[in-house]
Amino acid sequence: xSAKYIWYGHGTSGLETGGYKVLIDPFFTDNPAASTxxxxxxxxxxxxxHGHGDHIGDAVAVAKRTxxxxxxxxxxxxxxxxxxxxxxxxxIGGGFNHPFGYLKLTHALHGSGLPDGSYGGNPAGLLLTxxxxxxxxxxxxxxxxxxxxxxxxxxxxxxxxxxGDNFTMGPDDALRAVKMVQPKHVIPAHYNTWPVIEQDPFAxxxxxxxxxxxxxxxxxxxxxxxx
Ligand code: NI
Ligand code: MN
Numbered sequence: 658x659s660a661k662y663i664w665y666g667h668g669t670s671g672l673e674t675g676g677y678k679v680l681i682d683p684f685f686t687d688n689p690a691a692s693t694x695x696x697x698x699x700x701x702x703x704x705x706x707h708g709h710g711d712h713i714g715d716a717v718a719v720a721k722r723t724x725x726x727x728x729x730x731x732x733x734x735x736x737x738x739x740x741x742x743x744x745x746x747x748x749i750g751g752g753f754n755h756p757f758g759y760l761k762l763t764h765a766l767h768g769s770g771l772p773d774g775s776y777g778g779n780p781a782g783l784l785l786t787x788x789x790x791x792x793x794x795x796x797x798x799x800x801x802x803x804x805x806x807x808x809x810x811x812x813x814x815x816x817x818x819x820x821g822d823n824f825t826m827g828p829d830d831a832l833r834a835v836k837m838v839q840p841k842h843v844i845p846a847h848y849n850t851w852p853v854i855e856q857d858p859f860a861x862x863x864x865x866x867x868x869x870x871x872x873x874x875x876x877x878x879x880x881x882x883x884x
Contacts, residue, residue, distance in 0.1 A: 659884045660787050662815060665698070666690030666878030667850040668712055668797060670817065674787045677701045677757035680725065681783065681795060684714030690850045692879030695719050702757060705729040706797035707769035708736075708777025711850075717742055728753075728760065732778030736771055749779055758787040763808055765799035767825070784808060791815070791884050794838060798847065801830040809838040814884055816840035816871075819847035820861055821854030828861045835869050843871045844882060 663671035667690045672679040680700035685691040688711070695715035703725045705713050713733070720727050720742045727737055727744040734744035747753055752761030762781040769777035783795040794808055795817045816838050819825035825847050826834060835843055843865060848856040862873035874882050 659789070660791050660793060660815075661881050661883045662793065662817070662844065663881040664817075664844065664846060664876040664878060665692050668706075668819070668847045669714075670795065670846070671698075671700075671881075672757070672785065672793065674757050674785075674789070674791075679704060679757050679785075680719065682706055682712040682714070682797065683716050683719050684711045686715055688714070688850065690878050692877075696722070699723065700725040702755065703727045704760070704783060705733055706765065706783060706795070707767060707780035708733055708771035708775070709769065709798065710772045712798070713771065713777075728755070730762065730769075730778040730781060732776055733769075733771070736775055736777070749781055752784075758785050760785050763794075764802060764804060765797055766802050767798040767800070782808075784811065784813075793817075793884075794840065796826075796834065798825050801826050801834055803837070805834050805837040809840070813838050813840040815842045815844065815882070817844045817846050820845040820856050820858065821848035821850070822856065823853050828856055828864070831861065832864055832868065835865050835871050839869070840871050842874060842882070842884070844874050844876060 660674040670681040731746040734746040765780040767780040769780040865873040
């Protein structure tokens with residue numbers, strides 16, 4: 658069975674693999690780009706890449722409603738546990754065999770402070786190896802860093818990269834990221850939520866296909882791509 662990636666808008670995604678629904682960075686409330694709501698979305702697992710409000714957003718509410726286990730860094734899972742949320746701590750460079758696959762937290766060049774001012778540890782990217790052996794890399798919020806090349810060496814089938822600029826990589830650096838990661842497929846994210854991160858994803862996708870071997874897929878919020 659192939660993995661299905663759903664883009665819910667901004668940095669919020671879903672992955673369906675092996676019969677499990679994995680919700681990543683659930684930010685629906687106050688997200689002008691959200692294609693669904695914190696009340697309607699389904700999840701067996703939730704992964705939070707870092708502490709910023711546009712990523713941890715509705716994690717507590719969705720976890721409490723669905724009973725989903727939340728996976729994040731040690732600092733964020735401690736913060737969630739205090740609020741009565743069941744959580745699994747990991748950290749950068751560490752992977753764990755969850756029922757939906759082997760999830761490794763990767764380096765990300767960003768911040769991670771939690772909305773109430775608590776320390777959110779280091780931000781992470783996510784590298785998932787599904788039980789069928791597909792590799793999916795979600796860079797999450799990050800600037801460009803040279804060791805993306807190391808992630809690429811694992812053989813990435815699908816990469817999801819931010820292109821919004823201002824808070825993360827912009828289109829130029831995201832194109833350089835594609836050249837380092839060399840994924841088979843790439844999807845842009847973290848753009849057009851607000852004017853400050855307005856970008857043309859189709860122009861970017863054209864550059865990707867002109868200058869690399871990757872296939873670029875521009876999704877509308879709510880649309881999905883299956884490997
Ligand atoms: Ni952020
Ligand atoms: Mn963000």
